[in-house]
Amino acid sequence: MKLLVLGRGKTGALVAEVAQRRGHQVEVLRAAENIHAAALTPQRLAPLEVVIDFTTPHAVLENIEVCVHARKNMVVGTTGWYGELPRVRRMVEDAAAGFLYGANFSRGVNLFFDAARMAAAALRRGYSGRIFERHHAHKKDAPSGTAGQLQRMVREVSGAELEITSFREGDVVGMHELVLDSPADTIYLCHDAKSRLGFAEGAVRAAEWLAGKTGFFDFRDVWREL
Numbered sequence: 001m002k003l004l005v006l007g008r009g010k011t012g013a014l015v016a017e018v019a020q021r022r023g024h025q026v027e028v029l030r031a032a033e034n035i036h037a038a039a040l041t042p043q044r045l046a047p048l049e050v051v052i053d054f055t056t057p058h059a060v061l062e063n064i065e066v067c068v069h070a071r072k073n074m075v076v077g078t079t080g081w082y083g084e085l086p087r088v089r090r091m092v093e094d095a096a097a098g099f100l101y102g103a104n105f106s107r108g109v110n111l112f113f114d115a116a117r118m119a120a121a122a123l124r125r126g127y128s129g130r131i132f133e134r135h136h137a138h139k140k141d142a143p144s145g146t147a148g149q150l151q152r153m154v155r156e157v158s159g160a161e162l163e164i165t166s167f168r169e170g171d172v173v174g175m176h177e178l179v180l181d182s183p184a185d186t187i188y189l190c191h192d193a194k195s196r197l198g199f200a201e202g203a204v205r206a207a208e209w210l211a212g213k214t215g216f217f218d219f220r221d222v223w224r225e226l
């Protein structure tokens with residue numbers, strides 16, 4: 001496939017590398033080459049199957065608007081914009097484009113979510129809960145999109161609204177913990193990413209899956225099919 005990766009940061013650069021390894025033709029744009037999405041011209045977008053975005057919460061919405069209006073399928077890994085999800089969903093449906101987003105493209109985290117959903121039943125049996133997340137000092141948004149997703153999932157299953165505590169330190173790739181506490185014991189569930197490879201592989205597989213499809217998809221609903 002012909003892919004365009006937006007963002008040559010820590011994750012975007014690895015996404016491009018993984019996509020090339022999987023036999024795709026990849027172009028990458030960084031911030032200075034795409035101010036206010038100006039590089040996303042009809043000519044540049046026309047030959048592409050999918051655009052993959054790993055940029056910033058400030059840049060991503062302009063990128064989404066231009067790609068969706070051009071009916072170009074898009075995989076968005078960038079977090080920090082989910083307040084706009086209903087508007088983006090309407091935009092995608094009106095344009096009949098293909099769009100897949102996810103706070104966390106790693107299979108391990110999605111398995112962790114399954115375990116968390118099951119364990120959250122404890123909150124209806126006298127346990128209290130907290131969510132902790134740790135990331136590198138340069139991460140721009142807090143709490144992380146993954147922690148927010150975990151919080152929403154726990155609320156859906158148990159009705160409880162858990163507090164999220166965020167730590168920003170050193171080079172931590174991404175650690176998420178769900179801690180459930182009772183007078184008798186404590187349950188700890190933890191996912192600790194060792195590298196960004198899991199995110200990058202998930203994003204490229206998501207792009208392969210999305211090519212030629214229309215619709216609005218959340219990675220957590222489709223990751224088992226990738």
Ligand SMILES: NC(=O)c1ccc[n+]([C@@H]2O[C@H](COP(=O)([O-])OP(=O)(O)OC[C@H]3O[C@@H](n4cnc5c(N)ncnc54)[C@H](OP(=O)(O)O)[C@@H]3O)[C@@H](O)[C@H]2O)c1
Nearest residue numbers: 007008009010011030031034055059077078079103104105
């Ligand atoms: N869904 C997932 O699985 C997952 C996994 C990891 C990260 N993320 C999210 O992905 C995003 C990026 O994370 P990261 O760790 O890779 O951050 P990062 O290292 O700071 O990279 C962000 C990159 O975006 C570039 N950029 C900013 N505006 C742009 C634009 N208009 N066009 C093209 N590129 C632009 C920046 O370019 P310059 O360097 O030129 O300024 C920078 O290289 C964050 O929101 C993070 O939370 C999601």
